[in-house]
């Protein structure tokens with residue numbers, strides 16, 4: 363039987379976490395000062411101590427933090443104004459108050475008892491939902507989930523194979539209602555239902571904008587539908603129907619997700635020293651400016667692997683413009699300790715590593731063994747091993763002077779996840795203000811979308827001409 367474990371305690375009640383941290387300080391050869399802000403109403407905390415210039419290079423000094431904090435105050439005012447006016451993009455930060463979980467629950471009722479939910483969407487219209495469902499899988503009702511967010515034909519076929527379509531529901535999500543991949547996959551799924559003699563109109567729920575082809579289709583077939591709220595770009599829509607329909611079908615606590623996000627919203631203040639989300643956004647921005655052009659997101663929880671993908675979209679698509687931006691990389695603790703960590707510790711000092719660590723988690727004892735050299739494992743649990751590995755990795759980077767930041771969650775549950783998603787969105791919006799970019803547009807992505815449509819005969823798009831103009835230097839045998 364799994365037992366509860368907390369990062370702070372081992373079986374004897376001593377603080378292994380603290381011991382490991384002390385060891386890391388010692389090995390780093392300095393006094394690491396953790397800038398941890400514990401807020402009563404939210405539990406996402408951020409420790410930027412290992413990003414200080416006294417620890418790492420690149421790093422930021424305390425004086426540097428104070429200077430950036432003046433910019434944070436200005437940015438915060440801009441963000442609050444945007445939220446109050448419901449401006450495009452900023453409106454996303456109002457979702458915890460504006461999303462109606464009852465409306466979502468009512469809309470999913472006709473398909474709530476499905477065995478499998480196939481979500482058809484891409485980018486922001488898939489990753490938020492996938493992040494929530496994957497992170498909270500253990501708390502759901504066992505509904506199998508499939509996310510069709512690619513058009514690789516073999517992969518799509520494999521995903522659909524073996525599904526009992528009479529027990530399967532379709533969740534189509536597209537803000538624009540026009541995205542080629544999503545509409546093509548939807549047509550494929552519909553045809554599969556038709557071929558199996560299952561009425562897809564009885565088993566489909568649509569989330570889309572107020573107008574567009576998908577909206578017309580939903581109206582024509584009288585499908586249950588939800589709206590992507592105005593002013594909310596896809597990658598900021600996880601806390602709307604875009605991210606929560608799949609969660610509701612899986613019977614996850616979407617109310618708690620929104621409550622956690624609402625608590626995080628209350629933590630937004632005009633100072634990074636008071637606000638973990640802004641502390642993260644400002645530190646990442648500051649370190650990028652000092653040479654950390656890469657941000658490796660490394661959660662220490664398998665269930666947060668998809669979160670790293672979601673974060674990568676958020677960070678890349680929001681900040682990558684005007685020759686600016688920090689490249690997000692997806693990593694996973696402990697798995698990537700045995701691969702990427704070599705580069706993070708001993709490679710160029712151009713990275714910030716961001717850890718996400720739940721403080722408490724389900725645990726499982728490691729069985730005793732009669733092999734003497736493995737006896738130390740038999741005394742512990744998988745959770746303790748995970749914690750020790752995290753502490754060791756964090757220390758290994760700090761000791762090598764490589765900057766890293768720790769985002770701490772109490773545990774992985776609906777409220778904590780809601781807070782994490784909201785906090786990272788707020789961090790990204792703040793970073794966008796500090797960079798001075800248009801956080802909520804993605805013209806480079808639109809360019810490729812236009813080129814694709816042009817190639818497929820979906821209209822006249824000059825971007826398609828670039829395909830013909832490709833420079834070739836082929837090496838053949």
Ligand SMILES: O=P(O)(O)OC[C@H]1O[C@H](O)[C@H](O)[C@@H](O)[C@@H]1O
Pocket residue numbers: 484485486487535536537538539540541544596597679804807808
């Ligand atoms: O929701 P949709 O309109 O189908 O868009 C899906 C995705 O399309 C594009 O690639 C955008 O850059 C993404 O931000 C968006 O999430």
